[in-house]
C-alpha cells in the first residue's frame with residue numbers, strides 16, 4: 001500500500017477498514033492535522049487551547065442541528081469540558097462569551113472549516129469515480 005497522507009488516500013483507506021478502526025483513524029487524523037497545537041506540538045482543544053487533557057472529537061455543528069457526523073470540516077479536537085459545555089448550542093453563541101475565547105483560535109477554526117470543506121468538495125467526486133471503476 002502506498003504511503004500517502006493526502007485526503008484522497010485517507011478516504012480511500014478508511015473505506016477499506018472495519019467501522020471501529022475507521023472511526024479511530026478518522027479521530028486520529030483530526031488530532032494530527034488540526035492547526036492549533038500545544039507548546040510541544042501536541043493536539044490541543046480547538047476552543048480553549050488545553051492540550052494536557054484527554055481530547056474528544058467535537059462536532060462544530062451539532063448532529064441535532066444537522067451537522068454531518070464524519071466530515072472533517074465539522075470535526076475538531078475538544079477537551080471534555082468544552083465538548084460537554086458546548087453541548088447542542090450554536091458555536092458562536094456558546095464560544096464567544098467564554099473567557100478562553102480568542103480571535104486566534106476562532107481564526108484557526110474558521111480556516112479549518114474552509115480548507116476542509118474545500119478539500120472534500122474536490123476529492124469526493126474522484127473517490128466515487130475510482131470506486132465505480134473498481135480500480136485499486
Ligand SMILES: [Zn+2]
Nearest residue numbers: 045048079082
Ligand atoms: Zn477546551
